[in-house]
Amino acid sequence: MSSSSAAPGRGDRAEKPPMRDALVAAAFRLFLERGYEQTTVDDIVALAGVGRRSFFRYFPSKEDVVFPDHERCLADMTAFLAADFDDDPVRRVCDAARLVLLMYAENPAFSVQRYRLTKSVPGLRAYELSVVWRYERALAGFLRGRFAGLPDGALRADVIAAAVVAAHNNALRSWLRSDGKGDAEAVVDHALGHVRAAFGAGPAVAAGEGPGDVVVVVSRRGAPLWRVVQELETTLGRG
Amino acid sequence: MSSSSAAPGRGDRAEKPPMRDALVAAAFRLFLERGYEQTTVDDIVALAGVGRRSFFRYFPSKEDVVFPDHERCLADMTAFLAADFDDDPVRRVCDAARLVLLMYAENPAFSVQRYRLTKSVPGLRAYELSVVWRYERALAGFLRGRFAGLPDGALRADVIAAAVVAAHNNALRSWLRSDGKGDAEAVVDHALGHVRAAFGAGPAVAAGEGPGDVVVVVSRRGAPLWRVVQELETTLGRG
Structure with missing residues (x-):
């Protein structure tokens, strides 16, 4: 188990390249000033003071610069699930989903800006759906492995993965709608607790109860x- | 409650326009012969023997001709949910989801062809995700109304809607992978029964039990x- 996948925290992560950050900052400044559709990759690289090739080294398309951290987060999630030694697979996928929340909570102001942008641009909405789908498939794939051989194992895996993603996203959106104020982790933990109550083990037994x-x-x-x-x-x- | 929204059956539905059917048939013949990307709207209208304007009267884009019945099905689902007099909201959304299955089962050969096409064309996969999202929001919106005022009502609504869609799609895909053979309704009912066991009322009480x-x-x-x-x-x- 590598140290970066041992736990949802990522204090041990290497610094992101400054040029990549500069491109994201330039892109969002232009998206907010002119609108997403009216901003070209040429505009972004001109403001960031780099060439087009630098942009495409980091981002396959203009859409990807809007969600610069999902690929890293998907890789973290995959590694976290692969390092599973947990008896309770539903708890494991809930913890894996929390990685997405932590990514959003790392930079609340940026996450809130992006939430507003994504709501107003249909193309970005479609992009986001495809990202959510990839998270859901990662969780379902893990559960399918853990439920292999059980009756309706794949069905249960798909249903639980979808429920976890829906609960996570319900909580994430309510935090984003509150402008990133409040305790994001508490909101998501509450939502995921609902899924665990339906499908997995409940919270730990209170102390003093044998x-x-x-x-x-x-x-x-x-x-x-x-x-x-x-x-x-x-x-x-x-x- | 209009007769068309009273039950999942749709024997009372008006015939579809023949030109629309001809466009769908021409499109699929070309998609299978040449590939989706290599087929233009001009190719489709030429084969169907109609003008471009006729195509766009029925379909906003080339992608829409791949899924010609989802708009009708979404409208049916919305009407079905709006005509709710059921005590059990989870049963109601399960019955609403079955409308999607019935649309696929109306024409198994076409549904299996489309399933293969959608798997191989990333743009169609994205389109399908956006359609699935709209079904899920219709179900969640209904449940949010029914759960209004309950603790965590919106959260429960979102989680149940996602679970229903995941169970439905798991069953639908396994039916499509079997080339549309077997009893689609039985497979979907079994999958939805799993969700109802977790969230809603179980099957009817056996006769003889008071x-x-x-x-x-x-x-x-x-x-x-x-x-x-x-x-x-x-x-x-x-x-």
């Missing part, structure tokens, strides 16, 4: 399962 | 919730 403690739930046979689960959550103190 | 029947589940307090739910499903005969 593992032998017993809970009895009595339910009408015809009650919807979600009501029974709600009842259980309340009884178990996980609601 | 609603007053009582189930008692005893569980260790430290047990993961999913294990307790599994236990419950077995006890309730929903496993």
Whole structure:
């Protein structure tokens, strides 16, 4: 397990190249001043004071400069999942999803700017959907491996991966809509806790409760399962 | 409630215009013969024997002719959800998702051809992601309305909508990979049953069991919730 993939933190990461950062800064200044569609790669390199070839060394297209950190984050996620020694695969994919949040939370002002830009440019919206899809496939691929041989393993993997991504994105968007104020991690942890309650192990048992403690739930046979689960959550103190 | 939105069936639907069908048939013949990228709208209208304006009357772009029925299906889904009188919102969104399956199952050979085409053309893959996103938002929007005022209502809505779409698409793809053989509805119902077990009411109570029947589940307090739910499903005969 390499040190960079051991944990969601990335304090040990090498510095990003300054030219790459300069291109991102120049691009966003122009996108905000003129609009995304009205800005060309030539405009960006002129403002950054570099040549076109330098731009394309870092970014395959103009769209990629809007999301400069997703490739790194996808690689981090893949490495994090590959280094799995966790008994609870649902907790593992929730922790992997938190890597995306941490990327956004590294630079709240930039993330909020980009959120507004992405909402207003259909092409960027499509690009973002394809990135989200790649994260979801990374999580589902990991779960499919862990659920291999189980009944409906691939189905369960796909459903849980989609639920994790939806919960993460619900929380991320609410944090971005609040202009990046508030505790992003707390919001995402709360959302992911909802998925873990439905599909995985719940939060750790409160101190002082022995593992032998017993809970009895009595339910009408015809009650919807979600009501029974709600009842259980309340009884178990996980609601 | 209009008759066309009352149920997933659509036997009462008006016939599609023949020119539209001719354009779709011509397009697919050329896509399969020459490849998607190598086929122009001019090629399609020449083969169909109509003018360019006729093409654009039915399809905003070349991509849209690949998915000629999604707009109709989205409209059907929206109408179906708007006509909701169901006590169980999770069942309702599962039934709404089945409309998409029925659209594919109407013409298995065409759906399988398109599945292969979409897998091989990145632009079509992106288009498909944006369509899937619109279905998911329709389902999530309905659930957000139904869960309004509940704790974490929007979060629950987004997570359930994503889970329904993932389960539906897992089943749809396995049916498409089997060349459209087998019972598509059975495969999708099984997948959606998995989501309903996690989030909604289970299958109908078996005949002969009164609603007053009582189930008692005893569980260790430290047990993961999913294990307790599994236990419950077995006890309730929903496993």
